[in-house]
Amino acid sequence: xxxxxxxxxxxxxxxxxxxxxxxxxxxxxxxxxxxxxxxxxxxxxxxxxxxxxxxxxxxxxxxxxxxxxxxxxxxxxxxxxxxxxxxxxxxxxxxxxxxxxxxxxxxxxxxxxxxxxxxxxxxxxxxxxxxxxxxxxxxxxxxxxxxxxxxxxxxxxxxxxxxxxxxxxxxxxxxxxxxxxxxxxxxxxxxxxxxxxxxxxxxxxxxxxxxxxxxxxxxxxxxxxxxxxxxxxxxxxxxxxxxxxxxxxxxxxxxxxxxxxxxxxxxxxxxxxxxxxxxxxxxxxxxxxxxxxxxxxxxxxxxxxxxxxxxxxxxxxx
Amino acid sequence: xxxxxxxxxxxxxxxxxxxxxxxxxxxxxxxxxxxxxxxxxxxxxxxxxxxxxxxxxxxxxxxxxxxxxxxxxxxxxxxxxxxxxxxxxxxxxxxxxxxxxxxxxxxxxxxxxxxxxxxxxxxxxxxxxxxxxxxxxxxxxxxxxxxxxxxxxxxxxxxxxxxxxxxxxxxxxxxxxxxxxxxxxxxxxxxxxxxxxxxxxxxxxxxxxxx
Numbered sequence: 370x371x372x373x374x375x376x377x378x379x380x381x382x383x384x385x386x387x388x389x390x391x392x393x394x395x396x397x398x399x400x401x402x403x404x405x406x407x408x409x410x411x412x413x414x415x416x417x418x419x420x421x422x423x424x425x426x427x428x429x430x431x432x433x434x435x436x437x438x439x440x441x442x443x444x445x446x447x448x449x450x451x452x453x454x455x456x457x458x459x460x461x462x463x464x465x466x467x468x469x470x471x472x473x474x475x476x477x478x479x480x481x482x483x484x485x486x487x488x489x490x491x492x493x494x495x496x497x498x499x500x501x502x503x504x505x506x507x508x509x510x511x512x513x514x515x516x517x518x519x520x521x522x523x524x525x526x527x528x529x530x531x532x533x534x535x536x537x538x539x540x541x542x543x544x545x546x547x548x549x550x551x552x553x554x555x556x557x558x559x560x561x562x563x564x565x566x567x568x569x570x571x572x573x574x575x576x577x578x579x580x581x582x583x584x585x586x587x588x589x590x591x592x593x594x595x596x597x598x599x600x601x602x603x604x605x606x607x608x609x610x611x612x613x614x615x616x617x618x619x620x621x622x623x624x625x626x627x628x629x630x631x632x633x634x635x636x637x638x639x640x641x642x643x644x645x646x647x648x649x650x651x652x653x654x655x656x657x658x659x660x661x662x663x664x665x666x667x668x669x670x671x672x673x674x675x676x677x678x679x680x681x682x683x684x685x686x687x
Numbered sequence: 688x689x690x691x692x693x694x695x696x697x698x699x700x701x702x703x704x705x706x707x708x709x710x711x712x713x714x715x716x717x718x719x720x721x722x723x724x725x726x727x728x729x730x731x732x733x734x735x736x737x738x739x740x741x742x743x744x745x746x747x748x749x750x751x752x753x754x755x756x757x758x759x760x761x762x763x764x765x766x767x768x769x770x771x772x773x774x775x776x777x778x779x780x781x782x783x784x785x786x787x788x789x790x791x792x793x794x795x796x797x798x799x800x801x802x803x804x805x806x807x808x809x810x811x812x813x814x815x816x817x818x819x820x821x822x823x824x825x826x827x828x829x830x831x832x833x834x835x836x837x838x839x840x841x842x843x844x845x846x847x848x849x850x851x852x853x854x855x856x857x858x859x860x861x862x863x864x865x866x867x868x869x870x871x872x873x874x875x876x877x878x879x880x881x882x883x884x885x886x887x888x889x890x891x892x893x894x895x896x897x898x
Binding site: 448513 | 710712713714814843846849852854856857858859860893895896897898
């Protein structure tokens, strides 16, 4: 068996920086808790504790090897899709169809792992898209058909297809992936998406005044959004040259793309939750909610970032 | 030996499946009893209900949990009988009263400080639809008025494994536990109280239709 390429040092440095930020956040929250004890700081503290777990699990998964990383990403996707299916109305007659839809996850992640661009792009939007309504038709119950096939197709796209782009980044060719390889690109995307969430939240809490989407997400403000955008662009410009093949200015643009897409993913999932009348998508992560609450911004950021990279950077256009 | 097998089954099969394939969202875990005697009362949708309720307790307390189950169903063949009696540790109940006191085994279990798991709907019935509670639980509460009765509402397991299906489809399930109630003095008000608590627990979730 060939020895897999060792992970570049920059990935470890980046993880060290993330832990440094996490320690800083823990200290700040601990001070806040002492100064202003209450439900809000309690919640914040639970959130930070959950961050320790999530960052540690993610870091271990990413540094072990690429197979482990891809399986991990597939598992997170499975949790997101399961959460989605558990929230929406489904038909009893479709149980087996849902099982088929679940099996799309390993298949999609194998295509991603093999960096098989064509199959990766067509499997869900073409093949599953055609197969699932056909299978439902064969089940013979037409009542509620359109709702069932519509919600299932959308769910498969928004969770499985969108999130599988993370594994596709990981599989990027060594020649085009840059100094830290696919793992560096994945780390860049995930760390900045999550950083943007936190920065948006913090800027919003400190200076938020003007609501940006009051119907969908009353807590989101322009101040939070723009503060997050600026912070993420700076973070991306600093991290970009170490983790991606981009110079700092393009990396800054990539940061802007991640921030905007992340925000849109966040409010899109909020829209979905609001329609179903739930506040959180689940209770898996203390202080955060469910898996969908945590990966909502990644749902938009991952495909947008991947395809921007694919079109401009991997192809050598810039 | 029996305890070891039960421990292994829950540690190696039940908990991993609940954790990975199903996923549990538990609310009100702090209400659950730490020791017996106690009675858990839940709605019934799936064979997974019993396993899920048992998995809410620490593994070391597993042998104190006694689900009451229909003898005619679970003792029907040797394999199921062995499994039900040894691994799940059920207390078999005869349906359609043959003995003088049909609750004698349950009362004895409470006297041994065990935790009973009861499904007063009687059978799994239509999944994800609540059926009226049968009154046996009231007579048990009357016989042991100091024993706390804990209402637990479950949702989602009927979607994952409904009656009549052998295929397990992953779904998250919700388990909402409420504070205990005690014997109120008469069967009607006790059943009314129990049903009310169950309805309140059920109303905590926003569940979409499943037809």
